[in-house]
Amino acid sequence: MNLDAIKIDKTSKIPLYIQISNQIKSLLDEGIIEVEDKLPPIRLLSQHLNVNNVTIVNAYQLLSDEKVTYKVRGSGSYIAPKSEELMAQISEFDNAENQVYQMKEAQMVVHDYTINFATATPKSNLFPVTDFKKAINYVLDRDLGEAFGYQEAKGYLSLRESISGYLLHQNIHSTPENIQIISGAQQGLDIVAKSVLNYSDVVLVEAPTYSGAIASFRSRGVKIVQIPMLVDGVNMNKLEEIIKRYQPKMMYTMINCQNPTGYTYSMKKKDELLLLAKKYNMFILEDDYVGELIYSKQNSLSLKSLDSNNQVIYIKSFSKILMPGLRLGFMIVPDKLNQSILNAKQATDISTSGLIQRAFDVYLRNGQWEKQLKQMKKIYYKRYQKMIEMLNEHLPRSINYYVPKGGILFWVELPKTMDSRVFYESIKHKEIAIVPGDMFYYSDRKNNAIRLSIAAVQEDEIEEGIKLLCGYLRDFLCMNKQKEKLPIL
Amino acid sequence: MNLDAIKIDKTSKIPLYIQISNQIKSLLDEGIIEVEDKLPPIRLLSQHLNVNNVTIVNAYQLLSDEKVTYKVRGSGSYIAPKSEELMAQISEFDNAENQVYQMKEAQMVVHDYTINFATATPKSNLFPVTDFKKAINYVLDRDLGEAFGYQEAKGYLSLRESISGYLLHQNIHSTPENIQIISGAQQGLDIVAKSVLNYSDVVLVEAPTYSGAIASFRSRGVKIVQIPMLVDGVNMNKLEEIIKRYQPKMMYTMINCQNPTGYTYSMKKKDELLLLAKKYNMFILEDDYVGELIYSKQNSLSLKSLDSNNQVIYIKSFSKILMPGLRLGFMIVPDKLNQSILNAKQATDISTSGLIQRAFDVYLRNGQWEKQLKQMKKIYYKRYQKMIEMLNEHLPRSINYYVPKGGILFWVELPKTMDSRVFYESIKHKEIAIVPGDMFYYSDRKNNAIRLSIAAVQEDEIEEGIKLLCGYLRDFLCMNKQKEKLPIL
Numbered sequence: 001m002n003l004d005a006i007k008i009d010k011t012s013k014i015p016l017y018i019q020i021s022n023q024i025k026s027l028l029d030e031g032i033i034e035v036e037d038k039l040p041p042i043r044l045l046s047q048h049l050n051v052n053n054v055t056i057v058n059a060y061q062l063l064s065d066e067k068v069t070y071k072v073r074g075s076g077s078y079i080a081p082k083s084e085e086l087m088a089q090i091s092e093f094d095n096a097e098n099q100v101y102q103m104k105e106a107q108m109v110v111h112d113y114t115i116n117f118a119t120a121t122p123k124s125n126l127f128p129v130t131d132f133k134k135a136i137n138y139v140l141d142r143d144l145g146e147a148f149g150y151q152e153a154k155g156y157l158s159l160r161e162s163i164s165g166y167l168l169h170q171n172i173h174s175t176p177e178n179i180q181i182i183s184g185a186q187q188g189l190d191i192v193a194k195s196v197l198n199y200s201d202v203v204l205v206e207a208p209t210y211s212g213a214i215a216s217f218r219s220r221g222v223k224i225v226q227i228p229m230l231v232d233g234v235n236m237n238k239l240e241e242i243i244k245r246y247q248p249k250m251m252y253t254m255i256n257c258q259n260p261t262g263y264t265y266s267m268k269k270k271d272e273l274l275l276l277a278k279k280y281n282m283f284i285l286e287d288d289y290v291g292e293l294i295y296s297k298q299n300s301l302s303l304k305s306l307d308s309n310n311q312v313i314y315i316k317s318f319s320k321i322l323m324p325g326l327r328l329g330f331m332i333v334p335d336k337l338n339q340s341i342l343n344a345k346q347a348t349d350i351s352t353s354g355l356i357q358r359a360f361d362v363y364l365r366n367g368q369w370e371k372q373l374k375q376m377k378k379i380y381y382k383r384y385q386k387m388i389e390m391l392n393e394h395l396p397r398s399i400n401y402y403v404p405k406g407g408i409l410f411w412v413e414l415p416k417t418m419d420s421r422v423f424y425e426s427i428k429h430k431e432i433a434i435v436p437g438d439m440f441y442y443s444d445r446k447n448n449a450i451r452l453s454i455a456a457v458q459e460d461e462i463e464e465g466i467k468l469l470c471g472y473l474r475d476f477l478c479m480n481k482q483k484e485k486l487p488i489l
Numbered sequence: 490m491n492l493d494a495i496k497i498d499k500t501s502k503i504p505l506y507i508q509i510s511n512q513i514k515s516l517l518d519e520g521i522i523e524v525e526d527k528l529p530p531i532r533l534l535s536q537h538l539n540v541n542n543v544t545i546v547n548a549y550q551l552l553s554d555e556k557v558t559y560k561v562r563g564s565g566s567y568i569a570p571k572s573e574e575l576m577a578q579i580s581e582f583d584n585a586e587n588q589v590y591q592m593k594e595a596q597m598v599v600h601d602y603t604i605n606f607a608t609a610t611p612k613s614n615l616f617p618v619t620d621f622k623k624a625i626n627y628v629l630d631r632d633l634g635e636a637f638g639y640q641e642a643k644g645y646l647s648l649r650e651s652i653s654g655y656l657l658h659q660n661i662h663s664t665p666e667n668i669q670i671i672s673g674a675q676q677g678l679d680i681v682a683k684s685v686l687n688y689s690d691v692v693l694v695e696a697p698t699y700s701g702a703i704a705s706f707r708s709r710g711v712k713i714v715q716i717p718m719l720v721d722g723v724n725m726n727k728l729e730e731i732i733k734r735y736q737p738k739m740m741y742t743m744i745n746c747q748n749p750t751g752y753t754y755s756m757k758k759k760d761e762l763l764l765l766a767k768k769y770n771m772f773i774l775e776d777d778y779v780g781e782l783i784y785s786k787q788n789s790l791s792l793k794s795l796d797s798n799n800q801v802i803y804i805k806s807f808s809k810i811l812m813p814g815l816r817l818g819f820m821i822v823p824d825k826l827n828q829s830i831l832n833a834k835q836a837t838d839i840s841t842s843g844l845i846q847r848a849f850d851v852y853l854r855n856g857q858w859e860k861q862l863k864q865m866k867k868i869y870y871k872r873y874q875k876m877i878e879m880l881n882e883h884l885p886r887s888i889n890y891y892v893p894k895g896g897i898l899f900w901v902e903l904p905k906t907m908d909s910r911v912f913y914e915s916i917k918h919k920e921i922a923i924v925p926g927d928m929f930y931y932s933d934r935k936n937n938a939i940r941l942s943i944a945a946v947q948e949d950e951i952e953e954g955i956k957l958l959c960g961y962l963r964d965f966l967c968m969n970k971q972k973e974k975l976p977i978l
Contacts, residue, residue, distance in 0.1 A: 124634025132637070133629045140622045145613025148621070148812035183672060183816070187838040199688045199710050215836035221688050221710070323637035325843040327672070347704035349676040353842060354814040 001033055003040055003048045013385045015392055016051055017058035022403050024059070025068060026296075028079060029232040029266035039069060039077040066400050068231075115465035117452040118433035120259070120320065120408060126379065127323045131368045135359040147358055151351040154342055155181025155330070159361040163330055166364060170291070171305040172314070172332065180331045180341055183352045184324075185289065185317030188331050189216040189252075192285055192313055194344040195337055196250050197222045204242065204251035204282075206234060208440030208447075210259045213252050213287065224442050229258060231402060233265030236272045243280045250283040255303045257290050257407030260440045260451040264294075264405045270303055278309045283334075286314045292321060292373055294406035295381055310334040313341075318360075320408065320455065321376045322369070328356050380408060383454040383462060390466035396474050410452040411437075414473070418480055420450045427472050432465045490522055492529055492537045502874050504881055505540055506547035511892050513548070514557060515785070517568060518721045518755035528558060528566040555889055557720075604954035606941040607922035609748070609809065609897060615865065616812045620857045624848040636847055640840040643831055644670025644819070648850040652819055655853060659780070660794040661803070661821065669820040669830055672841045673813075674778065674806030677820050678705040678741075681774055681802055683833040684826055685739050686711045693731065693740035693771075695723060697929030697936075699748045702741050702776065713931050718747060720891060722754030725761045732769045739772040744792045746779050746896030749929045749940040753783075753894045759792055767798045772823075775803045781810060781862055783895035784870055799823040802830075807849075809897065809944065810865045811858070817845050869897060872943040872951060879955035885963050899941040900926075903962070907969055909939045916961050921954045 006023045008016055027033045040048075042056045049056075060077050063069040069077040139147050154160065160176035167174050182188040189212065197203060199221040205213065207226035217224055225246050227234045233255075242248075253273070255265045265273070277284050286303045294300035304314035314332040333341050345351075363369055387410060391401050401412040414420055424436035437449035457465060495512045497505055516522045529537075531545045538545075549566050552558040558566045628636050643649065649665035656663050671677040678701065686692060688710040694702065696715035706713055714735050716723045722744075731737075742762070744754045754762070766773050775792045783789035793803035803821040822830050834840075852858055876899060880890050890901040903909055913925035926938035946954060 121639055124638045127634035127637045129629060129634050129637065133626070136625060136629075137622070140618060140625075145616035145618050145812070148616045148618065148814040149613045150610055150813045183838050183842075186836070190837050194708050212836065212839070215832070219683050219833070219836055323634070324639045325637040325840070327838060327840070327842045343704070344708070347675070347701065347708055348679050348837070349672050349816060350701070351814070351816070353672075353816045353845065355845075356842065 001027075001037060001040055003045060005032060006045070006049065008049055008051070014388055016049075016055045017062060018388060018392055018403065020045075020049070020056065020059035021062040021066075021068075024063060025231065025403075026405075028068065029264070031266060031268040033079060035079050037079045038075075039063075039079075041076060065397075066402075114431055114433045115461045115468070116433045116456045117454075117465060117469070118435045119456050120453045121324050121455055122320065122376070123456045124323075126376065128368065128372050131372075132323070132359060132363060135362040135366070135368070136355065138362055139355065139358040143358060147355045149354060151181075151354040151357060153346045153351050155179065155352065156354060156357040156361060159357050159364070160330075162361055162364045166369075167332070171301060174332050178333050178335070178338065180333050180345060181352050181357060182315075182329045182331055182345070183349060184327045185287065185315050185319065185329045186212050186216070187327075187348065188315040188317075188329055189213050189285075189287070190219075191341060191344045191348055192250075192315070192331070193217050193220045193222075194348070195340040196283055196285075196313075202246040202248040204239075204246075204248045205442070206253060206258065207442070208260050208437060208449075209252065210254070210287070211439060214442050217252070226442055229261055229263055231261075231263050233263070233269035233273070236269060236276065239273070240276055243276060243282060247280070248282055250285055251277070252285045252287065253303070254287045254289065256288065256294060256300055257404050257409065259289060260409055260435070260437070260449075261411040262402055262404030262407055262409045263411075264300075265303075267301075270301070270306060274303065274306055274309065274311070277311045282311070283337075284312045286312050287317075288314060289317050290320050290407040291316075293377060293380055293408065295377075295384065296405055300406070304332055310336075313337065321373055326356060326360070328352065328360055380454065383457065383459060384408075386459045386462045387452070387454055387466070390462055394466055394470035396470065396477055398477060399473060408453050408455045410454070412450050412452060414448045414450070415477070415480075416448050418448050418476070419446045420448055421446070423450065423473070423476050426476060427469075430468070430472065432468050432472075434469070490516075490526060490529060492534060494521060495534070495538065497538055497540070503877055505544050506551060507877060507881055507892065509534075509538070509545065509548035510551045510555075510557075513552060514720070514892075515894075517557065518753065520755060520757040522568060524568050526568045527564075528552075528568075530565060554886075555891075603920055603922045604950045604957070605922045605945045606943075606954060606958070607924045609942045609944050610813050611809065611865070612945045613812075615868065617857065617861050620861075621812070621848060621852060624851040624855070624857075625844065627851055628844065628847040632847060636844045638843060640670075640843040640846060642835045642840050644668065644841065645843060645846040645850060648846050648853070649819075651850055651853045655858075656821070660790060663821050667822050667824070667827065669822050669827075669834060670841050670846060671804075671818045671820055671834070672838060673816045674776065674804050674808065674818045675701050675705070676816075676837065677804040677806075677818055678702050678774075678776070679708075680830060680833045680837055681739075681804070681820070682706050682709045682711075683837070684829040685772055685774075685802075691735040691737040693728075693735075693737045694931070695742060695747065696931070697749050697926060697938075698741065699743070699776070700928060703931050706741070715931055718750055718752055720750075720752050722752070722758035722762070725758060725765065728762070729765055729769075732765060732771060736769070737771055739774055740766070741774045741776065742792070743776045743778065745777065745783060745789055746893050746898065748778060749898055749924070749926070749938075750900040751891055751893030751896055751898045752900075753789075754792075756790075759790070759795060763792065763795055763798065763800070766800045771800070772826075773801045775801050776806075777803060778806050779809050779896040780805075782866055782869055782897065784866075784873065785894060789895070793821055799825075802826065810862055815845060815849070817841065817849055869943065871948060872946065873897075875948045875951045876941070876943055876955070879951055883955055883959035885959065885966055887966060888962060897942050897944045899943070901939050901941060903937045903939070904966070904969075905937050907937050907965070908935045909937055910935070912939065912962070912965050915965060916958075919957070919961065921957050921961075923958070 005027055008019045042053055046053045046056045064071055067080055070080045071077050160179040163179050164174045164176050193216045197220040202223045202225055203217050204225050206229040227242055257264055288302055291302055304312045317329045388403055398415050401410055420436040421438050435451040437447035494516055497508045531542055535542045535545045553560055556569055559569045560566050649668040652668050653663045653665050682705045686709045691712045691714055692706050693714050695718040716731055746753055777791055780791055793801045806818045887904050890899055909925040910927050924940040926936035
C-alpha cells in the first residue's frame with residue numbers, strides 16, 4: 001500500500017484520526033486496497049503524515065470498531081471481509097385493502113419547538129424566494145396566458161434544452177427528447193412504476209431504502225425484493241444470485257449518499273452493477289437526490305453518466321437544494337421507454353405546471369441555480385463538519401456512525417441487540433426529532449439504527465441537539481444494560 | 490301534459506322550433522313527461538304559444554328525427570322508448586407491454602391555422618393572468634419561503650376551507666377534512682384508481698367517455714366494462730344487470746354535459762344511480778368538469794349534492810373555466826376512503842404546489858373566481874348560441890346533433906352506416922379540426938359521431954368553421970351515396 005495515497009488536511013475541522021479513517025475507507029471503496037490487505041504499521045504512517053502515534057491508533061481503532069478492519073494480535077490491522085448475510089426478502093403482494101402502502105416517513109410527528117434531525121427537507125428561510133419571484137414575474141410578463149396553458153406532456157422544450165446543457169457538467173450526455181419533466185421526484189417514481197412494472201413483476205430495492213419508492217412500487221402490485229445496502233454498495237455476487245433467482249424487471253438505487261444510510265457505491269461496484277444490468281436485461285432506476293452535495297471530488301459520478309448501454313432511468317429532484325414545494329424535477333429516459341413514460345406522464349397529470357417550468361428555465365439560464373447550489377453546498381458542508389465534530393466528541397463508544405461522502409444524512413448504529421424504535425418512542429416527546437431505522441424497511445423488522453438529517457438544523461442546533469441526543473443514547477444504553485442484568489422471570 | 494310547462498323566448502337567437510324541441514326533451518329528462526306520453530296537438534300548442542303551426546311541425550319533426558318521439562298516423566306524436574342495446578363490453582387486461590394506455594385525445598395533431606373545434610381547452614387570451622399574477626405576488630410577499638415548502642399532503646388548509654365554503658353554493662355540504670387538493674383532475678382519476686381499484690377489479694364507464702379516465706383505470710390492470718350513454722343518462726335496468734353480472738368496484742360518470750356527448754342525466758336517473766350504488770355497495774366517481782356552465786337553472790345538481798350515503802367521490806377541475814396549466818383541482822372524498830386517498834396522493838407526488846394553492850386561495854377569497862366564472866359563462870353561452878344557430882342552419886338533414894344543456898361540447902351524429910374516422914381522415918389537413926367519436930371508446934369500434942368543442946373558437950370562427958364543416962359533411966355524404974350505388978365487384 002502506497003502511503004502517499006493517504007492525504008490529510010491539518011487546517012480542517014475534521015479530527016485527523018477521522019480523516020485518516022475516512023481516507024482508508026475511500027481507498028477500499030475505490031478498490032485501491034482490498035479485503036485482507038494489511039494497513040501500514042502505526043509508526044510508519046505517523047512518521048509519514050507527521051502526526052502523533054495516538055492519532056493513527058485512534059484511526060485504526062475507529063476502523064476496527066466499524067468492522068472495516070480486524071486486528072491480529074502481534075501483527076497489525078487487516079481489511080475485513082464484509083459480514084453480510086443475504087437478507088433478500090420476498091413479500092407477496094396481498095391483493096387486499098391495503099394496496100396503497102403508506103409512506104412511512106409521513107407518519108412522523110414533529111413539533112415546532114424540536115431540533116429537527118428527522119426531516120430531509122431544508123428550512124424555508126434558505127429558499128431563493130426573491131430570485132424566483134423575479135423569474136415568475138418575468139415569465140408572466142413575457143408569456144402572459146401561455147404560462148398557464150397546457151404544456152407539452154414531455155415538458156417545456158426550452159427547459160428540457162437547458163437541463164440537457166446543464167447535464168454536460170455532470171458528464172451526462174442527453175438530448176431534450178430524452179428529458180421528461182416531472183412534478184417532483186416522487187411523481188417520477190410513480191411514472192416509472194407505471195411504465196415498467198406490471199402486477200406480479202419483481203423489483204429490487206436496497207435495504208434500507210426510501211419508503212416513498214416502496215409505496216410507488218407496491219401500488220403496482222409487484223413483488224419487492226430487498227438486498228442489504230453496504231458502505232460501498234450492495235454485494236455484487238449476492239445481487240447476481242438474486243437476479244438469477246427472481247429475474248427482476250428493475251432495481252431501484254441511490255448511488256451517491258443513499259437515503260437513509262448516506263453510503264456511496266464504489267466506482268468498481270458502479271461498473272459491476274451496470275454490467276449485471278446489461279447481462280440480465282434489467283432496468284436500473286437511479287434516484288439522484290443529493291448528487292451535487294458530494295464534498296470530495298472523487299467518486300461522485302452518477303450511474304447514468306456511465307450508462308453506455310442505456311438501461312438507467314435517472315430521476316433528479318430539486319427539493320434538497322432549491323425548494324421542495326416547487327414540485328419540479330426531471331428524468332432521463334432510455335429511448336426504449338420514452339413513449340411509455342410519456343403516456344404514463346399524461347395519464348398521471350397531463351403536464352407539469354407551465355409557470356413553474358418556465359420560471360425555473362429562466363432561473364437556470366440566468367445562472368441563479370448555480371449560485372444557489374454553491375450557497376447550499378457551503379451551508380450543508382458546514383453543518384456536515386459540525387455534525388462529524390459533535391458525533392465524534394459525544395457519541396458513546398458502543399455506537400457507530402458512518403461518515404458519508406456528502407449529502408445530508410447520517411446513519412447511526414446502536415448495538416445490534418437494541419431496537420431503535422424503542423429508543424425513538426422514549427424520546428419522541430423530547431426536544432429533538434430523529435427517524436428510527438425501521439422506517440426504511442419494507443417489512444417491520446426490528447432495527448438498531450437511526451437516521452439524522454442536517455437539512456433543517458443550523459450549526460448551533462447541531463451542537464445542542466447532538467449533545468442532547470448522546471445523553472439520551474447513554475441513558476438508553478444504561479437502561480438496556482440494566483435490563484440484561486435482570487433475572488428472567 | 491300541462492302546456493304551461495313549455496316556455497319560449499321570442500327575443501332569443503335560438504330558433505323557436507329548437508327551443509320547443511329542447512323544452513320537451515328537458516321535460517322528458519326531468520321525468521315530467523314519460524315514455525309513451527302523447528305530445529299536445531299541433532294546433533293547440535301553436536295557439537297556446539302564439540306561434541305559427543309550422544314552428545310546432547318543425548319542432549315535432551326534429552324530435553322525431555332525433556328519435557325522441559315516434560309518430561302514429563292520424564293520431565299524433567308520442568315519446569319513444571329508448572332504443573338502446575346492451576353494449577357492455579368486457580375487455581380483459583392483457584398483462585403485456587402496453588399497460589399504459591395512451592390517452593387517445595393526445596394523438597390529435599392540430600395546426601395553428603385551423604379553426605379548432607377539437608380542443609376542449611380554452612385559449613390563453615381568456616386567462617385572468619393579471620389577477621392571478623397579483624395573487625401570486627401577494628402570497629410571495631406574505632408567506633415568503635413557506636409558499637415553496639412541502640404542503641400538507643391533503644392540501645393547504647385555508648384553501649380547503651374556502652373550497653368547502655364555496656361548495657355550499659353548489660348545495661354540497663363538505664368539511665375541509667373531506668377535501669383533497671389535487672394537481673388537476675387527471676391526477677384525481679389516477680389517485681382514485683390507486684385507492685379503489687386493484688388488479689382484476691371491474692370498473693364501469695359510460696360509452697363513449699373521456700379517454701384519460703380509461704388510461705388511468707387501465708394502468709391499474711382492471712377490467713373495464715362500458716355501458717352506452719343515452720341523452721338522459723345510462724339505462725338503469727341495464728346498469729343493474731351489469732352490476733349484478735360483474736360486481737364493479739366503481740362507476741365513472743360525468744353527470745352534467747358528459748364528455749364527449751354533452752348529455753345530462755335526468756333527475757330521476759341521478760336518484761336511481763345513487764340507489765343502485767347503495768344497493769350494490771359500489772363507489773361512484775363523479776367527474777364534474779363543466780358543472781358551472783349549465784345555462785338553465787333546472788337540473789344541474791351534481792350527484793355529490795344528492796349523495797346522502799357518502800358513496801360519491803367527486804372530482805372538480807378548474808381547467809375549463811380558469812386555466813388548464815394551473816394544475817389544480819380538488820376531490821370530495823367519502824370518509825371511508827379518506828386515508829387511502831391521502832396515502833395515494835403522497836405516493837403520487839407528495840403534495841400539490843404550495844404557491845399555486847395559496848394563490849388560488851387568495852383568488853377565491855377575493856371573489857375573483859366568481860367574477861371569472863361569470864365572464865367565462867357569458868362567453869361560452871354566446872358561443873353555444875352561435876353554435877346552435879349555425880348547426881341548425883347548415884347541418885345536412887341526415888345528420889343529427891344533440892343540444893346540450895350547457896358546457897362546451899356538441900355531439901354530431903352522421904348516418905349510422907358512416908365512419909366518422911374516415912370523415913376525420915378526409916379533412917384532417919383542412920382548416921378545421923374536429924375529434925372523431927372513436928377516440929372516446931375503449932375498443933376501436935367504428936363510430937359515426939364527431940365531437941365539436943367551443944372552448945377555443947370565437948363566434949366568427951364558429952360561423953366560418955361550421956359552414957366549412959357542413960360543406961365537408963355534405964361532400965362526405967355524397968361520396969358515400971355514390972359508393973353505395975356502385976356495383977359490387
